[in-house]
Amino acid sequence: MTDLVLTTFDWVPKMVRGVVRDLRLRWALEEAELPYRVESVPFRDRGAEHFAHQPFGQVPWLTDGDQSIFETGAILLHLGGLSAKLMPTDARRRSESVEWMFAALNSVEMASLPWTMFKFMRMKGDTPEGKWFDSFVTLRLQRMEPVLAKGEWLAGTFSVADILMADVLRVVDRFEGLADYPACRAYVARATARPAFTKAHADQMAHFARGDAANPT
Numbered sequence: 001m002t003d004l005v006l007t008t009f010d011w012v013p014k015m016v017r018g019v020v021r022d023l024r025l026r027w028a029l030e031e032a033e034l035p036y037r038v039e040s041v042p043f044r045d046r047g048a049e050h051f052a053h054q055p056f057g058q059v060p061w062l063t064d065g066d067q068s069i070f071e072t073g074a075i076l077l078h079l080g081g082l083s084a085k086l087m088p089t090d091a092r093r094r095s096e097s098v099e100w101m102f103a104a105l106n107s108v109e110m111a112s113l114p115w116t117m118f119k120f121m122r123m124k125g126d127t128p129e130g131k132w133f134d135s136f137v138t139l140r141l142q143r144m145e146p147v148l149a150k151g152e153w154l155a156g157t158f159s160v161a162d163i164l165m166a167d168v169l170r171v172v173d174r175f176e177g178l179a180d181y182p183a184c185r186a187y188v189a190r191a192t193a194r195p196a197f198t199k200a201h202a203d204q205m206a207h208f209a210r211g212d213a214a215n216p217t
Helices: 022-032 048-053 072-080 091-120 128-150 160-174 182-192 195-209
Strands: 004-009 036-041 061-064 067-070
Touching: 004 022, 004 195, 022 036, 022 072, 022 160, 022 195, 036 195, 061 072, 067 072, 072 091, 072 160, 091 128, 091 160, 128 160, 128 182, 160 182, 182 195
Parallel strands: 004 036
Antiparallel strands: 004 061, 061 067
């Protein structure tokens, strides 16, 4: 198998370390035990080659042979096709995994991302905007709570759907957003206790720390 190449930034500010989305791909690659290496592009100077791979100037992207793929959902779907550890082989379970991948990105993260950005920027929560963000993420968490109370993983066995959903909910939990949702919180704890997540997280933190000397803040 051709080595997979994961490309991320050479450095990011400390406040966003641990949430940059190359973590999702590191996690999946570690779960599947697929051979890969990590390459970097400058955080501060995003050139034409960067935009050729990622038209929005973001990270990550994955190179598999002569194929370059951007967007974490698309990359995880690609990786799911390479390993049964990431995607069920049973047709029904595979379909469930795919639908929960899209739900994580298009339903849950759609609500959680503006809410977490609000928290990151330490904006006041007692404004009409803050209350609206709270109500939006609350609605999604209320729907996820009974789903996650039913079983250990979304598609029967651990899959890329759980990598996406757990990572989305993990950031909400960072700001105590899961305090009233014990099934959601237990799900995140279960997922992030996996050795593959622990290694992926440590590797990302170490990767960005290596860039500190060249990027004074």
